Amino acid sequence: MKVIAFDSWTAGYFHFSRLLQSFGDYGFNLKLIHLGSWGHDKNRPRFEIIDGLPVYDISFYGKKSFLEILTYEKPDAIIFLCTEAFAHRAFNRYAKILGIPTLNLYHGLLAVQAVESGKPDKFNFFAQTKLILVRLFKNIFIIWPIYLRALILTKASFSEYIKFCDHIFCKIFGKYIRVLGIDSQTSACAVYTAADIDHAKIKFHLDNSQIKVVGNPDLLKFNFQEKHFGCCLQEKIKSKKILYIDHGGSTCGLNFNSPADFLNFLITLRSKLLTFNYELIIKLHPSQLKAGFDDNVKSSGLYVCDDSNFLSAMQYCDAVITGPSSASILPALMGLPILLLRFGPFTGQKYGKILNTYPRTIILDEVMEIDNLICEEANSVNFSKVWEWIRINSGPMPIDQMPSRVAEIIHGLVS
DSSP, rough: OOEEESSSTTTTTTHTTTTHHHHTTTOOOOOOEEGGGGGTEEEEEESSEEEEEEEEEEEGGTOOHHHHHHHHHOSSSEEEEOOOOOHHHHHHHHHTTTTOOEEOOOOSSGGOOOOGGTTOOOOOOHHHHHHHHHHHHHHIIIHHHHHHHHHTTOOOOOOOOHHHHHHHHHHHHHHHOOOGGGOEEEEEEEEEEEEGGHHHHHTOOOOOGEEOOOOOOOHTTTTGGGGTTTTSOOOOOOOOOOEEEOOOOGGTTSSSSSSHHHHHHHHHHHHHHTTTTTTEEEOOHHHHHHTHHHHHHHHTTTTEOHHHHHHHHHOSSSSEESOOOGGGGGHHHHHHEEEEEEGGGGOOOOHHHHHHHHTEEEEEEEGGGGHHHHHHHHHHHHHHHHHHHHHHHOSSSSGGGHHHHHHHHHHHHHO
C-alpha cells in the first residue's frame, strides 16, 4: 500500500523517516512530496532519498496539478504535519473528493503555546512585514490561485470563499486563527500528549474518536529514557549554568526584528547572567540551523549545544530559560526549574497550560532577579506535585512505540 507524506519542504523529513520501519511492518510504502522548489527549498533535487525516505519535489511531476498528481499516484492514505497552509488545504480538499483517508500528524507540542487564549504568538510587526514581502509573489501567483482552483473544483460554499479572504487578512496582520476552515479537517489526527486534544478538536473540527495520542517523539530524538524522568529532582551541587531554549521566533517574525536583533539579545542575556556567575548555554531551534544562524552565534563566543548533548547539558544546569518552545517539555520532565521569558522582546508573551501548570515554572520579568527566583523556588518546591505533573504529561509509554502507533492509525484508516 502507498502512503504519501505531503509537506512544504524537506526540513521536517525526520517526522516521516522515523516511521519507515513500522510502516514497512504493515506493508506501507511511504514517500514524501514537498513544495520546496516553490520557495522554501529551491535547490533540492527533483528526487532524492533522505535517511531511507524517498523524497520528491513538486517539480518531479512537471505541470501536473495537485488533483492530477493524486490521480496519478493513487495513494491509499496521506499524512500532513499540519493542514493550516493553503497549499496543504488544497491538497486535502482533493483527497476528500477522491475518498483518500488523511492523517494530521502533529509535529510539535502545541500546549506550550497559549493557543486557548487566541493570542499564542507575540508578532513583531517589522519582521512580519519583511516576511510578507518576501513571500508575496509566491502567494499571489502560486499558492492562492491553487487554493482558489481547489475551491472551485470541489464546489466550495460561498462562506468558504469568505473565510479564505478572512484568513489572508489574518496572516498579513499576524492574527492567530483559532478555528480553521472545514478543509483543514482530516480523517484522523495524532497528537503527542493529551494536552493537545482540545487544540485539535477546536482548530481542525475533530471529535474525540478521530484524535489519537501517540507519544512525544522528541523523547526519541534526544534519547530520553525512563531514568531521565525526574532526574533533576535529586539533590545536586549547583553548577552555575543556565540553558536557553530558542523557540525560533526570529525566523518567523516573532519577538525579534531580525536575526541580528536576536543575537544581540543572547549576548546581552549572557552578560547579565555573568553578573551572578552563571554560564549561558544555548539550544537553537532547528530553523536557525537551517538558516546557518548557528555560525553567527558561535562566532560571537556564545556556547551552543546540539541535539547530541542537549540532554546531558540540561542535567548539569541549575535551570532553563525558554520561550514557548516544544523542547521545553524535556527539562520539565526531568524536573528542572523552568524560567518563562517575559521581558524585552518577550514582554507580554503568553504561555500554554502545560507550562503554566508545571509546578517549577518561574515567570522571568527581569534577568537581574534570576538568582533570587531560583533560590526561592528551590526552597518551596513540592516534589510530589512535580512527579504528578510528569506522570500526566509524559505521554504514552514506551516512547519507542510511537511510530507503531502512527502506523496503526493508518492501518485503521485504509482498512
